[in-house]
Amino acid sequence: MEYKIGLIHGDGIGPEIVNEAKKVLDSVCEKYGHTFTYENLLLGGASIDATGLPLTEETVEKAKSCDAVLMGSIGGDAKTSPWYKLEPSKRPEAGLLGIRKALGLFANLRPAYLYNELRAACPLRDDIIGDQGFNLIIVRELTGGLYFGERKTEEVNGVTTAVDTLSYNENEIRRIARRAFEIARKRRKKVTEVDKANVLDSSRLWRKVTAEVAKEYPDVELENMLVDNCAMQLVRDPKQFDVILTENMFGDILSDEASMVTGSIGMLSSASLNESSFGLYEPSHGSAPDITGKNIANPIATILSAAMMLRYSLNLDQEADAVEAAVQKALSDGFRTADIYSEGMKKTSTTEMGDVIAENV
Amino acid sequence: MEYKIGLIHGDGIGPEIVNEAKKVLDSVCEKYGHTFTYENLLLGGASIDATGLPLTEETVEKAKSCDAVLMGSIGGDAKTSPWYKLEPSKRPEAGLLGIRKALGLFANLRPAYLYNELRAACPLRDDIIGDQGFNLIIVRELTGGLYFGERKTEEVNGVTTAVDTLSYNENEIRRIARRAFEIARKRRKKVTEVDKANVLDSSRLWRKVTAEVAKEYPDVELENMLVDNCAMQLVRDPKQFDVILTENMFGDILSDEASMVTGSIGMLSSASLNESSFGLYEPSHGSAPDITGKNIANPIATILSAAMMLRYSLNLDQEADAVEAAVQKALSDGFRTADIYSEGMKKTSTTEMGDVIAENV
Ligand SMILES: CC(C)[C@H](C(=O)O)[C@@H](O)C(=O)O
Ligand SMILES: CC(C)[C@H](C(=O)O)[C@@H](O)C(=O)O
Numbered sequence: 001m002e003y004k005i006g007l008i009h010g011d012g013i014g015p016e017i018v019n020e021a022k023k024v025l026d027s028v029c030e031k032y033g034h035t036f037t038y039e040n041l042l043l044g045g046a047s048i049d050a051t052g053l054p055l056t057e058e059t060v061e062k063a064k065s066c067d068a069v070l071m072g073s074i075g076g077d078a079k080t081s082p083w084y085k086l087e088p089s090k091r092p093e094a095g096l097l098g099i100r101k102a103l104g105l106f107a108n109l110r111p112a113y114l115y116n117e118l119r120a121a122c123p124l125r126d127d128i129i130g131d132q133g134f135n136l137i138i139v140r141e142l143t144g145g146l147y148f149g150e151r152k153t154e155e156v157n158g159v160t161t162a163v164d165t166l167s168y169n170e171n172e173i174r175r176i177a178r179r180a181f182e183i184a185r186k187r188r189k190k191v192t193e194v195d196k197a198n199v200l201d202s203s204r205l206w207r208k209v210t211a212e213v214a215k216e217y218p219d220v221e222l223e224n225m226l227v228d229n230c231a232m233q234l235v236r237d238p239k240q241f242d243v244i245l246t247e248n249m250f251g252d253i254l255s256d257e258a259s260m261v262t263g264s265i266g267m268l269s270s271a272s273l274n275e276s277s278f279g280l281y282e283p284s285h286g287s288a289p290d291i292t293g294k295n296i297a298n299p300i301a302t303i304l305s306a307a308m309m310l311r312y313s314l315n316l317d318q319e320a321d322a323v324e325a326a327v328q329k330a331l332s333d334g335f336r337t338a339d340i341y342s343e344g345m346k347k348t349s350t351t352e353m354g355d356v357i358a359e360n361v
Numbered sequence: 362m363e364y365k366i367g368l369i370h371g372d373g374i375g376p377e378i379v380n381e382a383k384k385v386l387d388s389v390c391e392k393y394g395h396t397f398t399y400e401n402l403l404l405g406g407a408s409i410d411a412t413g414l415p416l417t418e419e420t421v422e423k424a425k426s427c428d429a430v431l432m433g434s435i436g437g438d439a440k441t442s443p444w445y446k447l448e449p450s451k452r453p454e455a456g457l458l459g460i461r462k463a464l465g466l467f468a469n470l471r472p473a474y475l476y477n478e479l480r481a482a483c484p485l486r487d488d489i490i491g492d493q494g495f496n497l498i499i500v501r502e503l504t505g506g507l508y509f510g511e512r513k514t515e516e517v518n519g520v521t522t523a524v525d526t527l528s529y530n531e532n533e534i535r536r537i538a539r540r541a542f543e544i545a546r547k548r549r550k551k552v553t554e555v556d557k558a559n560v561l562d563s564s565r566l567w568r569k570v571t572a573e574v575a576k577e578y579p580d581v582e583l584e585n586m587l588v589d590n591c592a593m594q595l596v597r598d599p600k601q602f603d604v605i606l607t608e609n610m611f612g613d614i615l616s617d618e619a620s621m622v623t624g625s626i627g628m629l630s631s632a633s634l635n636e637s638s639f640g641l642y643e644p645s646h647g648s649a650p651d652i653t654g655k656n657i658a659n660p661i662a663t664i665l666s667a668a669m670m671l672r673y674s675l676n677l678d679q680e681a682d683a684v685e686a687a688v689q690k691a692l693s694d695g696f697r698t699a700d701i702y703s704e705g706m707k708k709t710s711t712t713e714m715g716d717v718i719a720e721n722v
Contacts, residue, residue, distance in 0.1 A: 093559045123489050123596055146527060151562040161530040162566035166507060169522040196610070198454045201512040205523035231614045232621035235484055235596060249557070253592045253614060260593035 002035045003314055006062060006069035011045040011081065012287030013297040013350075014072025020299035020354030021070060021306040024326070027358040028310070028319050039066055044074030044094040048082040055095030060102045068313035069280045070306055075287030101143050105272035105280055106172070107179045108140040108251065109308070112238075112258035112268060117331045120342050121263035128237065136241040137187070138258060139180040140251025142272055144172045145202070147248050168202045168247065170209050175275070177213040180245035181220050190221045190242040194230045194250055206247060227254070234258050259284050266298030266339045269305035271312055279313045281305040295349045298337040300327055303357055326360035363396045364675055367423060367430035372406040372442065373648025374658040374711075375433025381660035381715025382431060382667040385687070388719040389671070389680050400427055405435030405455040409443040416456030421463045429674035430641045431667055436648030461503050466633035466641055467533070468540045469501040469612065470669070473599075473619035473629060478692045481703050483624035489598065497602040498548070499619060500541040501612025503633055505533045506563070508609050529563045529608065531570050536636070538574040541606035542581050551582045551603040555591045555611055567608060588615070595619050620645050627659030627700045630666035632673055640674045642666040656710045659698040661688055664718055687721035 007022070009015040022038070029036055041059045048054055063069050076083025076094055083094050099105075113135035114122055122129055149165030177193075184191045193210045195203035207224055214222040225233070227250045233240060234257050246254060259265045268284040283301030291297055304327060311320035335356050336345040348356070368383070370376040383399070390397055402420045409415055424430050437444025437455055444455050460466075474496035475483055483490055510526030538554075545552045554571045556564035568585055575583040586594070588611045594601060595618050607615060620626045629645040644662030652658055665688060672681035696717050697706040709717070 088558070088565065091559065097560070123486055124484050125486055128484050146557075147560050149524075153562045153566060156530075159530050159532060160566060161528060162562040163510075164527040164561045164563050166525040166527060167522060169517075169520050171520060196613075197449070198452065199458070199508055200525045201514045201523040202525050204449065205514060205521060228613045228617040231592065231618040232626075235618060235621045250614075252557075252589045253611075256589040257592040257596060257618065260596045265593075 002037070003067045004037050004039060004065065005309075006039050006041045006066035008041045008043045008069060008071035008074070009046065010043065010072035010074040010287060012073065012075055012078060012289045012292045014074060014287055016072075016293075016295065016297055016350050017283065017299040017302040018070065018072040020350060021302040023354045023358045024303050024323060024361060025306055027361040028323065031322070031361055032316070032319050034316075041069065043071070043096070043099060045076065045082040047095060048085055052085075054086070054091060055098040060099065063099065063103060068278060068309045070302070070309055071280060071282040072302060073283055073285060073287040075289070077287065078289030078292070081289070097147060099280065100272060101148065103278065103280065104143065104274040106141060106143040107176055107273040108142040109137060109183070109271045109273070110140065110255040110259070110268070110284055111135075111137045112255070112262050114262050115264065115267060115331055118264045118267070118340055121340055122261070123263050124235070124238075124261060130239050132239070134238040134241070136238060136244060136258060137183060138244045138246070138251055138255040139176065139183060140255060141172065141176045141247050144168050145248035166200070166202050166249075168205060170205065173206055173209040174213055177210045177245060178216070179273075180243050181213060181217040184220045184243040185217065188242040189219060190223065192223045192225050192230070192241055192244050194225050194227050194244055194246040194254065196227050197224070198226060202247070210245065230254060231257060234261055255284070264340055265301070266337065267300050267304065269301050269308050271305070271308045273312060277313050277315065279309065281309040295351055296338045297350050298339050299350050299354050300337075300357075303327060303354070322361050323357075326357045329360045330356045363398070364428045365398050365400060365426065366670075367400050367402045367427035369402045369404045369430060369432035369435070370407065371404065371433035371435040371648060373434065373436055373439060373650045373653045375435060375648055377433075377653075377656065377658055377711050378644065378660040378663040379431065379433040381711060382663040384715045384719045385664050385684060385722060386667055388722040389684065392683070392722055393677070393680050395677075402430065404432070404457070404460060406437065406443040408456060409446055413446075415447065415452060416459040421460065424460070424464060429639060429670045431663070431670055432641060432643040433663060434644055434646060434648040436650070438648065439650030439653070442650070458508060460641065461633060462509065464639065464641065465504065465635040467502060467504040468537055468634040469503040470498060470544070470632045470634070471501065471616040471620070471629070471645055472496070472498045473616070473623050475623050476625065476628060476692055479625045479628070479701055482701055483622070485596070485599075485622060491600050493600070495599040495602070497599060497605060497619060498544065499605045499607070499612055499616040500537065500544060501616060502533065502537045502608050505529050506609035527561070527563050527610075529566060531566060534567055534570040535574055538571045538606060539577070540634075541604050542574060542578040545581045545604040546578065549603040550580060551584065553584045553586050553591070553602055553605050555586050555588050555605055555607040555615065557588050558585070559587065563608070571606065591615060592618060595622055616645070625701055626662070627698065628661050628665065630662050630669050632666070632669045634673060638674050638676070640670065642670040656712055657699045658711050659700050660711050660715050661698075661718075664688060664715070683722050684718075687718045690721045691717045
């Protein structure tokens with residue numbers, strides 16, 4: 001089959017890790033007889049350098065012409081980052097919020113699980129991890145809530161006041177809730193909806209709509225949890241979770257917490273999907289300016305994001321399985337980039353890791 | 362000296378643990394020649410039972426006549442809870458939000474640290490905890506932000522929409538920031554201000570005002586951190602933090618995460634202070650309906666909350682030190698309630714623990 005894939009190389013280590021993911025995709029094409037054509041899209045620093053803006057209409061239009069977009073991380077942490085050419089208020093957050101909205105990417109999926117080979121990197125004690133490890137996925141609403149509400153900063157009687165607005169309507173909640181239940185159905189059939197329903201009106205609406213959606217999925221268990229409690233439970237016993245469903249800001253916080261709980265954030269992928277099958281795929285980690293250009297970054301999160309792309313946007317389940325198995329084999333064979341290295345393993349560069357995994361496909 | 366102390370016994374295990382804290386306070390009075398008189402105040406379930414409301418004007422007025430208020434936890438988790446007599450929207454959250462506002466308790470202090478004796482309970486690996494353990498305090502703004510913003514749920518063209526508002530003005534931020542810097546000055550002289558300034562206007566104001574306040578405290582280091590990153594760092598390396606300063610909702614989430622990271626939430630106290638020296642003191646944990654009436658709850662968080670009360674509201678530093686030392690001695694001597702029990706230690710009931718600590722004062 002033929003597919004057109006957008007590539008956003010991104011900032012920092014972004015270009016390095018996207019190249020490795022592309023190697024793996026080339027290998028998939030060869031083995032399974034597909035043709036992928038690639039379109040380079042500008043976002044973040046590269047876009048600011050080229051156009052003065054973090055996101056342009058051109059990038060949005062090109063993205064729409066693709067079947068899916070694969071992205072390295074973007075970020076403006078580097079001292080030399082082009083992000084600094086813009087005022088903070090012009091960055092949000094260097095095009096990422098804009099492209100999510102423009103492409104309708106309301107469903108953010110962030111898996112967090114522990115590779116048995118990487119248990120030693122997990123900050124939790126062995127008895128908490130348990131024999132089976134843990135494996136959860138956060139389904140975060142990505143185009144509503146505080147991130148996209150009205151905001152203003154104004155002086156009232158000489159006192160500066162800043163206001164952000166958290167708004168959700170039932171349709172926004174229903175569509176993401178359905179996604180979460182669909183995903184749970186293919187997993188361990190449990191959805192934990194997370195909110196602050198003892199205080200917020202928006203959270204009470206989340207609880208109500210989620211309960212309605214749950215009736216459409218009688219085979220899936222629904223549990224409600226307060227966000228403060230969830231932040232505790234992720235540390236106390238991450239095994240208890242299967243699918244966590246939550247709004248934009250809570251999802252931001254909890255998914256980063258969950259990925260750190262695994263201890264190997266260099267391994268974690270993410271997908272941001274729209275109503276149909278289109279999606280933007282990116283690693284969960286940042287652009288790591290401190291290790292840029294050293295050929296030591298871990299490309300696995302991006303390679304696994306490419307696997308998610310094969311599965312969710314291109315409907316190539318078998319190929320996605322093959323990429324995931326190729327990553328697993330690289331780990332079993334002892335290949336380790338610096339971030340996940342432990343004694344006795346084979347220290348592996350970014351490009352070597354890409355080669356090994358492409359070879360394994 | 363003479364002091365008047367309000368007591369809110371609260372729900373679930375609340376009355377049991379407040380009684381033990383009172384024992385310890387009695388012992389302080391005896392040893393140091395003070396007189397404490399107590400006034401019982403109704404809040405939460407007890408208030409709903411007596412008046413139909415979670416909080417009444419009478420409770421607010423009585424509280425104002427006291428030098429400080431000590432509270433057991435309140436909570437409506439029990440199947441038989443009087444909270445269920447009220448619609449969820451009438452509960453927020455069973456009087457707690459109302460009393461915070463009515464008494465102007467804008468500064469919530471929540472220490473999270475590891476007792477060397479209780480390292481085994483900590484969910485983090487030994488190498489992450491480090492030799493010295495960790496000791497941080499979260500300074501959470503408690504009367505602003507999403508919790509107290511305008512909210513509404515309405516139908517627009519047949520679609521239900523719910524809105525909450527996150528608003529802060531510079532004065533609200535300045536006063537809590539000053540508190541955080543004052544506290545840091547007496548500790549390790551580092552404030553980490555946590556926000557989402559790459560997205561929210563309110564967060565950008567937090568960053569700006571905090572930077573201004575920092576100039577008044579040149580001896581204290583200020584660092585800014587995004588909330589998603591902070592949620593990661595608390596798991597990755599809690600040692601890095603001294604004072605975390607943040608807004609209401611972020612503080613809610615992060616302080617619960619931090620207390621779970623210690624692994625012994627039954628040990629953690631909290632204080633909610635107003636502009637002067639008045640404060641409401643309560644354990645960080647909940648009302649634990651499942652163990653109510655069994656004489657097994659851990660009263661230490663409440664006893665340490667009483668110590669905070671001695672220190673912050675009554676200005677009795679020496680007495681506060683004595684209570685903290687008494688708790689430390691009970692631990693060193695091997696006394697353990699069920700929640701912190703480990704092999705070889707002395708299993709201790711709620712009332713025994715109160716006796717031991719009162720005796721140690
Ligand atoms: C960069 C930032 C705006 C973004 C977010 O908070 O959504 C990031 O933290 C993420 O989680 O993708
Ligand atoms: C009960 C609830 C409203 C409260 C809060 O979120 O403030 C509690 O979680 C706390 O942290 O004191």
